Amino acid sequence: MDILGRLGDFWGSTGFASMTMGNLIMIAIGIFFLTLAIAKNYEPLLLLPIGFGAVVGNIPFIVGMDGSGYGVYNEGSVLYYIYQGVGKGVFPPIIFLGIGAMTDFSTMLSNPRLILLGAAAQAGIFLTFLGAIALGFTPGEAGAIGIIGGADGPTSIFLASKLADDLVGPIAIAAYSYMALVPIIQPPIMKLLTTKKERLIRMKPPRVVSKREKIFFPVIGFLATALLVPGALALLGMLFFGNLLKESGVTERLAETARTNLIDSVTILLGFSVGASTQADVFLTTESMSIFGLGAFAFCIATSMGVLFAKFMNLFIKDKINPLVGAAGVSAVPDSARVVQHVGQKEDSHNHLLMHAMAPNVAGVIGSAIAAGYLLSELSK
Amino acid sequence: MSIDSITSSVVGVVADPTVADTSVILMENVMQGAITSAIGIFIVFTALAALALIIAALPTILTVVNKFIPEGSGHGHGHGGSVAKKKPASDDSAIAVAIAAAFHKDNSGK
Numbered sequence: 001m002d003i004l005g006r007l008g009d010f011w012g013s014t015g016f017a018s019m020t021m022g023n024l025i026m027i028a029i030g031i032f033f034l035t036l037a038i039a040k041n042y043e044p045l046l047l048l049p050i051g052f053g054a055v056v057g058n059i060p061f062i063v064g065m066d067g068s069g070y071g072v073y074n075e076g077s078v079l080y081y082i083y084q085g086v087g088k089g090v091f092p093p094i095i096f097l098g099i100g101a102m103t104d105f106s107t108m109l110s111n112p113r114l115i116l117l118g119a120a121a122q123a124g125i126f127l128t129f130l131g132a133i134a135l136g137f138t139p140g141e142a143g144a145i146g147i148i149g150g151a152d153g154p155t156s157i158f159l160a161s162k163l164a165d166d167l168v169g170p171i172a173i174a175a176y177s178y179m180a181l182v183p184i185i186q187p188p189i190m191k192l193l194t195t196k197k198e199r200l201i202r203m204k205p206p207r208v209v210s211k212r213e214k215i216f217f218p219v220i221g222f223l224a225t226a227l228l229v230p231g232a233l234a235l236l237g238m239l240f241f242g243n244l245l246k247e248s249g250v251t252e253r254l255a256e257t258a259r260t261n262l263i264d265s266v267t268i269l270l271g272f273s274v275g276a277s278t279q280a281d282v283f284l285t286t287e288s289m290s291i292f293g294l295g296a297f298a299f300c301i302a303t304s305m306g307v308l309f310a311k312f313m314n315l316f317i318k319d320k321i322n323p324l325v326g327a328a329g330v331s332a333v334p335d336s337a338r339v340v341q342h343v344g345q346k347e348d349s350h351n352h353l354l355m356h357a358m359a360p361n362v363a364g365v366i367g368s369a370i371a372a373g374y375l376l377s378e379l380s381k
Numbered sequence: 382m383s384i385d386s387i388t389s390s391v392v393g394v395v396a397d398p399t400v401a402d403t404s405v406i407l408m409e410n411v412m413q414g415a416i417t418s419a420i421g422i423f424i425v426f427t428a429l430a431a432l433a434l435i436i437a438a439l440p441t442i443l444t445v446v447n448k449f450i451p452e453g454s455g456h457g458h459g460h461g462g463s464v465a466k467k468k469p470a471s472d473d474s475a476i477a478v479a480i481a482a483a484f485h486k487d488n489s490g491k
Contacts, residue, residue, distance in 0.1 A: 112433040119429035126418035133414035136407065142414065212452055213439050224435055228428050363429060370428050374421050 018060035022280025030054030030275065036180070043180040045264075046153065046271050050176060053275020072277045083273040086168060089161040091270040092154035093234040098263025099154075099365065100218070100242025101255045103333070108359040109213050110206035113313070114325065118363025120309030121329025124149030124302025125371045128294050135290055140164050143375040145291055148175045149298030150368030151182070151332040157274065158235060159372045163379055169277040170288040174295035179332045185296070186303050186327050186339050193307045194323045198314075199347040201322040203356050211249070218244040225370055232373025239369065302330045306360065321356075328357035331364030 011017055033051030037044040057079070063069040068076055072083040085091040108115060129146030137145060140163040147159045148171060156175040160168045178185065191199075222240035226233050245255040306329030310321045324344050328336045337357035344353040 109436055109439070112436040115429050115433040115436070116426075119426045122425045123422050126421045129421075130411070130414050130418045133410050134407075139410060139414065139417070210440075210443065210452070212443050212446070216439060216443065216446075217436065220435055220439070221432060224432050225428055228431075229424065363432075366432070367425050367429055371421060371425050374424050375417075378417055378421070 013062055015059045015061060018062060020060065020280060022284050023058045023060050026058040026278060026280045026283060027055050029278075030058065033275075043176065045267060046176045047180065049268055049271025050173065050275035053272040054278045055275075056272075057276030057279050071279060072273060073279070073282075079273065079276050082269055083277060085266070085269055086157060086172075086273050086277070087161050087165055089158045089234070091266050092158035092161075093238040094266045095154040095263055095270065096235050096369075097238040097242040098258045098260075098266075099333075100239040100244075101246045101258035102263075103239075103243060103246075103362055103365070104358075105217055105243065105362055106209040106214060107206050107355050108362050109209045109217060111356070111359055113317075114321070114356065114359035115363040116313065117306050117310055117321075117326045117360035118329040118331070118365075118367045120326065121302045121306035121331075121360070121364055122150060122367040122371050123305040124298045124300075124330075125368065125375075127301050128298035129375070131297060132290075132294055135294070137287075137290075138164075140379050141167060143379045144171055145294050146298065147171075147368065147372055147375065148178065148291075148295040149302045150364070150371060151175070151179055151299065151302065151330040151336070152365060152368040153179060154270075155235060155331075155368045155372045157270070159376060162376055166282065167287070167291065169274060169279075169283055170291045171295075172274040173278060173283075174292050177292075178295050178299050179335065182299075182330070182332045182335045183339050183342075185299050186330070186336060187343050189300060189303045190307060190324050190327050190340075190343050193304060194311070196347065198311070198323050199344065200351065201320050202348075202351055203322055203325075203353070204319055206355055206359075211247070214247040215244070215249075218247065221366070225366060229370050229373035229377070231375075231377035232369045235369040235372065236366070239365065299330065303327045306330065322351075322353055325353055325357045325360060329360040329364045329367075331361065331368050333361050333365060334358065337361045 030051045030053070033047045033054065036042040037047035037051060057071060061070050063074065068074055070077045070079065072079045074080055125146045125148075127146075128149045129142045132142035132145045133139060144156075144160040144164040144167055147156050150156065153172065153175050157168060157172050160171040164171075218240035222236055226236050229236075242255070242258050245251045245258060306326035307323050308326070309329075310323040310326035314320045314323070322344065324340050327343075328340045330336045337354055340357035341352065341354040344351050
């Protein structure tokens with residue numbers, strides 16, 4: 001009986017024996033995300049699954065001669081099949097269904113000119129796309145990186161899964177990390193680009209929107225956008241479908257399921273599998289560091305463009321827009337709208353900008369989906 | 382020794398045609414990327430501007446629709462509709478109670 005030999009073989013198959021410095025670093029990063037989520041309450045619904053997924057995904061194992069194993073990249077493993085929801089772009093549209101079912105578009109319907117601020121903020125996507133190409137990424141990779149500027153996690157994952165599936169992990173981590181850091185990244189840019197007088201602008205209260213407008217909007221909105229950019233069919237279709245479930249008034253059960261149990265279930269699987277995809281050999285590369293740098297650039301440009309476009313619009317209109325509202329064109333709903341409210345109230349505690357900021361905020365969700373659809377149709381030729 | 386290696390040892394530059402090719406490819410990618418970006422910004426802006434115009438016209442469109450299907454003439458058919466009609470009223474009452482409680486708490490100085 002070669003007991004020692006067999007014990008040695010067993011030890012060789014353990015994670016301890018296969019552990020690399022890269023695995024340790026990624027496990028530490030996963031635990032760091034868990035700490036941010038639990039102790040600091042930073043985007044816990046996303047960072048906790050991603051953080052724990054990163055820990056799980058970086059437990060090393062021996063890969064068989066046929067590529068078999070236990071990770072997300074090893075066909076046949078449980079994690080592999082869960083990850084297909086990310087890799088095949090299935091989970092993001094389902095999340096958009098839930099987002100549509102919980103979004104109130106009435107502030108956007110009551111003041112449609114604020115939609116243009118959401119459009120301006122999407123320039124961050126395309127300028128970052130250009131920057132990524134200049135750094136040597138392929139057009140497909142650059143498109144997947146640029147969409148981080150849309151500040152929309154599901155859209156980022158959706159486009160990355162189609163254009164650069166080997167970059168889904170770092171792109172998702174970058175997108176969700178910067179979304180969590182919106183309250184830190186945006187305020188200095190907003191203050192730098194506006195004067196005190198501009199920050200004190202009070203806007204007229206939004207008008208009341210009828211129930212019929214809220215019912216017609218998802219149908220008309222979908223037709224207007226999807227016919228122009230069919231590449232965004234899945235995202236836009238599910239977003240407006242979810243919204244119609246909510247606003248129709250006759251499918252409240254379905255809307256309730258979409259915005260609670262369904263979106264929560266998919267968020268768990270998506271976050272966990274994205275985290276598990278951040279294996280050290282895939283994630284700890286100079287490419288990932290470049291993606292993080294470009295992601296920060298994208299966020300800053302998107303915020304700046306929204307604010308600057310609001311100032312530009314004020315040159316031509318009588319009822320001025322508070323330029324701070326432009327920062328909410330970044331589609332991190334509702335965090336960037338809350339940041340606008342907070343920064344506005346620091347100047348004037350009676351100036352409530354939240355409802356105004358929600359208009360470009362939700363317009364940004366539509367805008368980033370349109371941008372993703374265009375990039376998908378253009379770059380997957 | 383090849384001519385290239387002799388040249389590089391004198392000039393200090395490797396005469397590598399693939400480096401020049403890479404630069405040309407990069408410049409081409411950047412040019413194409415700039416065009417893609419410009420068109421993309423234009424398309425996103427146009428789509429959202431069109432959406433804004435449609436939304437601005439929506440009240441007018443609904444004025445016409447309301448002539449044929451007056452608002453409030455639809456009846457909720459089926460279980461889902463009746464549940465939806467009951468739920469907002471109970472939600473409104475709960476919200477009103479919560480707001481009243483918050484005001485009372487605020488005014489009592491706690």
